[in-house]
Amino acid sequence: GEDVEQSLFLSVREGDSSVINCTYTDSSSTYLYWYKQEPGAGLQLLTYIFSNMDMKQDQRLTVLLNKKDKHLSLRIADTQTGDSAIYFCAESKGYNTDKLIFGTGTRLQVFP
């Protein structure tokens, strides 16, 4: 199957950590991605992880990959109001392909 699932909403207080979760069904995925979309804008790549990795950290962002459970998560430390957006996880099934399967997106709302 090609389903990538995410919870629809997440609300956090400014300064707290946010954790956005994603589950996918295809164990043959090669790369997994997190994109951010602000209102009226396109998709901004936040980070990606290769399928043979368990974790990747990039400044305030930490990606965890559990291949056994087909679970991907994005942790944003010290969440700011500017982090309010929709976050999409996506999977790629090849090494030289542009076809990504996107999740439904999680709307993150950060309140003061």
Added chain:
Amino acid sequence: KAGVTQTPRYLIKTRGQQVTLSCSPISGHRSVSWYQQTPGQGLQFLFEYFSETQRNKGNFPGRFSGRQFSNSRSEMNVSTLELGDSALYLCASRTSSGANVLTFGAGSRLTVL
């Protein structure tokens, strides 16, 4: 380095018309792909081009077509527009080496009346 440029950003058409959207990839990127984003279906892959050849196509009717030029710029066309074609159309480009990383443009928002 300029990003992925899509034109027009907004357009309004009526049912039955056709539309052409344009995408200029990042300089040096030879792969270009298109996605449709709607509230109901989310983000769906349309097609992918490399060196003027379509390498992959999503599950869309034949009214959706595209092409890529020798300078890597791409266009997509939708003929006989339907109300359900109203969407944000996103173009992405990718370098042919290194990690599979797509850089997206800001999109073309099409409204069909």
